[in-house]
Amino acid sequence: MNYLYETHLHTSQTSVCGESRGRDYIQAYKDQGYAGIIVTDHFYKGNCAVSRNLPWREWVNQFCRGFEDARNEGARRGLDVFFGWEETFDGDDYLIYGLDREWLLEHPESARWSRKDQYRAVQQAGGCVVQAHPFRQHYYIHQISLAPALVDAVEAANAGNHEQSYDALAMRYAKKLKIPVTAGSDIHEVSQLEAGYIFGVYLDKKMAAITDYVAAIKGNAIVGLKTSPGRCDSRGNERVSLPVEILNPEGRDTGEDLWDFLVI
Numbered sequence: 001m002n003y004l005y006e007t008h009l010h011t012s013q014t015s016v017c018g019e020s021r022g023r024d025y026i027q028a029y030k031d032q033g034y035a036g037i038i039v040t041d042h043f044y045k046g047n048c049a050v051s052r053n054l055p056w057r058e059w060v061n062q063f064c065r066g067f068e069d070a071r072n073e074g075a076r077r078g079l080d081v082f083f084g085w086e087e088t089f090d091g092d093d094y095l096i097y098g099l100d101r102e103w104l105l106e107h108p109e110s111a112r113w114s115r116k117d118q119y120r121a122v123q124q125a126g127g128c129v130v131q132a133h134p135f136r137q138h139y140y141i142h143q144i145s146l147a148p149a150l151v152d153a154v155e156a157a158n159a160g161n162h163e164q165s166y167d168a169l170a171m172r173y174a175k176k177l178k179i180p181v182t183a184g185s186d187i188h189e190v191s192q193l194e195a196g197y198i199f200g201v202y203l204d205k206k207m208a209a210i211t212d213y214v215a216a217i218k219g220n221a222i223v224g225l226k227t228s229p230g231r232c233d234s235r236g237n238e239r240v241s242l243p244v245e246i247l248n249p250e251g252r253d254t255g256e257d258l259w260d261f262l263v264i
């Protein structure tokens with residue numbers, strides 16, 4: 001038996017762009033047959049709704065509000081809810097899994113991480129880093145930044161991407177790197193779910209804790225992706241119209257031909 005999980009979700013309590021409260025998602029995900037969801041609100045450098053003027057402890061407490069609202073409702077209705085977050089750098093975004101509120105309270109420096117700091121610290125703490133929608137090309141993104149040595153996996157399918165080709169490119173990129181792929185909805189409001197436009201990952205075991213998701217990624221044990229048909233398929237017409245920067249490629253054996261994946 002497989003279990004379906006949402007891996008990329010925003011709440012209105014914690015993400016400026018979130019339209020629905022944590023609790024609002026619960027019944028709808030249950031109805032769609034999900035075993036659980038991971039709340040990944042925008043973190044410190046991203047579109048976070050929490051004031052950066054707050055002392056760290058208070059910032060962390062408020063950052064967790066959307067998650068806690070979802071978790072409490074999930075406990076009432078029987079849907080597992082896990083914690084993560086999404087940090088942004090220069091238009092490139094990363095989903096962080098495996099760390100929790102208590103860890104954050106002890107690590108105020110996480111607000112100022114570079115990509116390298118992020119990868120090192122998250123590994124050290126037993127978590128994982130997944131680059132979200134690496135090939136999204138949208139008005140607020142001026143270049144595509146790839147950090148192949150600083151991620152454990154790539155989000156190949158993102159239901160928030162406007163173009164299927166972005167996901168096809170992400171899949172090709174992950175295959176080139178030979179690293180695991182994930183899928184997520186990047187959902188900001190429950191109506192997206194009611195419209196059935198939601199993605200996710202299948203695991204063959206029920207998650208007891210977020211560390212089970214980390215283990216699934218690191219062990220390449222995600223058994224399937226829920227996407228729309230053909231979502232990650234290359235059609236031969238994928239285009240990258242933005243400059244591409246490959247950051248810190250050292251450390252992973254990508255060879256010198258990493259650029260090949262962009263060539264149709």
Ligand SMILES: [Zn+2]
Pocket residue numbers: 010015017018042047188
């Ligand atoms: Zn957002």
Ligand SMILES: [Zn+2]
Pocket residue numbers: 008009010086132186
């Ligand atoms: Zn997101």
